[in-house]
Amino acid sequence: MRTEAFLFGGVGVFFGGAAVLYGVWSRWDPAGTAALVLACLMAAVISFFCAVNYRRRGRRPQDRRDAEVADGTGPLEFFPPESRWPIVTAGGFAVAATGVxxxxxxFLIGVGVLAVGVFGWVFQYADRDSRPAG
Structure with a gap:
């Protein structure tokens, strides 16, 4: 993940520099400058995510030259079998967009439904490690 963090960090720096240069040359055109700043921030968020995961988990087998195929076996992550929260989230977003x-x-009703959907989706398996197996 370290390579990905550096890659997206470089993309963020590029868009940040492009935003400053574009802003100065265009006399701070709000639309273009905002788009470039948002592109910089999105790349920075992905870079931060990759850097945090690299610090937490260390090097992956894909990052090591001496790794064997068997080093990458085993469970990767927990993937939920079913969930109603994506549908609630999509419905809330649709109502909020219609509210615009x-x-x-x-719009406020849609934002409320959207918040409930996102909250439920994020925390639906928050206590899965404390449940008994079976």
């Missing part, structure tokens, strides 16, 4: 057109009241 029809009014603040519908």
């Amino acid at each position: 057109v029809y009014g603040l009241w519908l």
